[in-house]
Amino acid sequence: MTIFKKIKDLQEFLQLQNGKIVGFVPTMGALHNGHRSLIEKAKANAEIVVCSIFVNPTQFNDKADFEKYPVTTDADIALLMDSGCDVLFLPEVAEMYPDGLEKGSIYDFGYLETVLEGAMRPGHFKGVGQIVSRLLNIVQPNKLFMGQKDYQQCMIVRDLLRQMGKADTIELVICPTRREADGLAMSSRNRRLSEPQRVLSGILYQCLVSIQSKKSTDSFALVQKECTDLLKAKGIEPEYVALADAGDLKILDNYDGNDSMVALIAAKVGNVRLIDNLILE
Structure with a gap:
């Protein structure tokens, strides 16, 4: 090289x-x-x-x-x-x-x-x-x-x-995003997490999976609240839990069966800010 x-x-x-x-x-x-x-x-x-x-x-x-x-x-x-x-x-x-x-x-x-x-x-x-x-x-x-x-x-x-x-x-x-075994997206910021914070951080991916799995059964507002409440309960500070059109990032209030969608999340674990997303199948 x-x-x-x-x-x-x-x-x-x-x-x-x-x-x-x-x-x-x-x-x-x-x-x-x-x-x-x-x-x-x-x-x-x-x-x-x-x-x-x-x-x-x-x-x-x-x-x-x-x-x-x-x-x-x-x-x-x-x-x-x-x-x-x-x-x-x-x-x-x-x-x-x-x-x-x-x-x-x-x-x-x-x-x-x-x-x-x-x-x-x-x-x-x-x-x-x-x-x-x-x-x-x-x-x-x-x-x-x-x-x-x-x-x-x-x-x-x-x-x-x-x-x-x-x-x-x-x-x-x-x-495609490369992930750790628990789903946490690989990021340069991860090395700033303490061991307990690192264990907690896998919850961000769990939230994204929940958004995808419930798109046929629940409203997005309900899933969004569940994810936000879960993050807060674990001591994580959510900044946004959002759903958007995968093409132009137009924010969606609810699931849209006709368009490709992406779920996006940002949260602070301690003083480390993490982001992640998942294109909904």
Whole structure:
């Protein structure tokens, strides 16, 4: 695996690849087996796999959250090498934001950035659009691999590709969420959980499964209340338990038998904020 820290060096390398299909996996590091699955998917569908590790300051609306974000570069490099990644792009903040954090293209995602994660984390998706657009312009991939765990972010990036005029040249590949044995979605934040908190966290997935299993028997409002009450009873602070159209994230008041739906959940376990989702069968 070749490691680049400078945009110029990475681009010169990619220009020498003679038109090979480039698969790109953008990350913020603290890699786990969910990231490994993205690399493996990219390996199976591209000829050159590029992974980036960059903890992007502009997408953190909470400075403390940014400062607590785990940095495990040596372990990340080992995982990428073991996964067969070809290229790691590992830039510093000054490389990605040479003119300062406030400069650069700002995208308007409309409704998508006003609900759920957008409502809970104002400005978050502006930062996502800012950094992902820069990375895409640098790497110029043919395929972009992202995990379904960040479902709303995937919808944001899909719209970003449209706004950048790259929807026809970059294929967005959304990969299934990788889970622990108890269903907890793999996440870099999980390592901040204490052991008792980690045991409790599996309840988030149980709630999503309950939302799916009861779609033919109960109203969503009833299931939503059951899940919220259960989380609170376990000492978990729910932020939202929601049902939405899987295509455009329009919030639904009740189950809709005609459209594909996604259940989404966000909650704080102690001071660790976790999100998850499940596309309803």
